[in-house]
Amino acid sequence: MANLEHAAAVTRMQDYIDDYLEEEITLHALAQQAGYSPWHCAKMFKEYTNKSPFEYIRKLRLSKAALVLRDEQLRVIDVALDFVFDSHEGFTRAFRKQFGVTPKTYQKKTPPIPLFTPYPVESYYLMGEEHDELLPVSKNLHVRLINFPARKLILLRGEKAETYIEYAHEAGCDVWGILASIKEALYEPIGLWLPESMRSEGTSRYAQGVEVPFDYQGIIPAGFEIIDLPACMMLLFQGDPYDEKRFDEAINAVIKQIDQYDPNENNCQWAENDAPRIQLEPQGYRGYIEARPVYFS
Known part of the structure; x- marks a missing residue:
């Protein structure tokens, strides 16, 4: 213990x-x-x-x-x-x-290599613990509508994982470091929930990957694959900064707000089958960030 x-x-x-x-x-x-x-x-x-x-x-x-x-x-x-x-x-x-x-x-x-990307030990062991006198979990939710161009996704699939924790048990903890080393990456690595149209038989819904230009010709790390991501619109959600000691509580609070959000406020409808739902690495200083695909209604 x-x-x-x-x-x-x-x-x-x-x-x-x-x-x-x-x-x-x-x-x-x-x-x-x-x-x-x-x-x-x-x-x-x-x-x-x-x-x-x-x-x-x-x-x-x-x-x-x-x-x-x-x-x-x-x-x-x-x-x-x-x-x-x-x-x-x-x-x-x-x-x-x-x-x-x-x-x-x-x-x-510059081939992909397994960079060492450690996580603060205290945050890991404080997940789910009760805490007093910490920053309150924010109820604010900041929403932006963003257009993404066609691009590709380098990803490593799991087997049955539906969540990050299940994926980490299946794929290990080195995936993020390899993704972070890819020089041509458009953005930082992401966790993602794949629509059925982008899943292979016997593979997980949750995976990790990094987006690269559509004309990417670089190396694909062993065990990884590359797939097309079509141009799409996404609603990007961001919570307020949170205390790392309330990591789990803060993230779950924001996800609950996102689940209850009505995309009609942006004249949109959810488009879960068109593109992956993505999450950025949770970091307290910037709040939890997640994006979900939509189309204009």
Whole structure:
């Protein structure tokens, strides 16, 4: 059973790592953030993330470095030094071990790779917990009508999943990192509920994917597939920012509002069979965001 004080301490260490990723990070500094002894911090961190602090730091540094190599025209040695690697050789060896490709080759070809995308430990363990004196769950719902052009979707299907949790059990937790590494992505990765017309026999309703241009000619990661998404209109819904400690409650409150929303307010009708219903990664600072397809009535 999770100790919520320990989960909060691990999250403080995660936050510190994020803030100082391009500097030397010591176990003593992490212990100061957590409020426990260095030995106890290392033990807690391993228990809650399945990685030692320095394994976690290395994987995160390499993933951030990969994005710099993908998006900026910098020398490999400069990126290595920026992310606290002592040498070109050491960086290349670690990068190849994590991603199966050298930094130089990755920079030239930018194939999809499994970026390390950790989630705050405390938020995970606080789902469904009762909390006092937190930000109230917003009842505001912001709605916009958006036109999307024809595009393609790179996705990984599950087997029977109807929800994110079921999908994570079926497909694992590395899917998001691979999607986030695709350079040609039009937007950030999404969770989605597929209409029957876009499902294959024996596959899940819920999946994860990323939208790319209609003329995309890049690499499709192993096990993934690419499908057409026709031009469509969608109502995009966004709740107010919420306290991460009320993650589950806040999201369910917004989804309930969306379910009760009358699209006639925008002279529309639902078009569930025309395109997937999509959700962006829930992040408290921006509120829960979901989009559903519609057509003019």
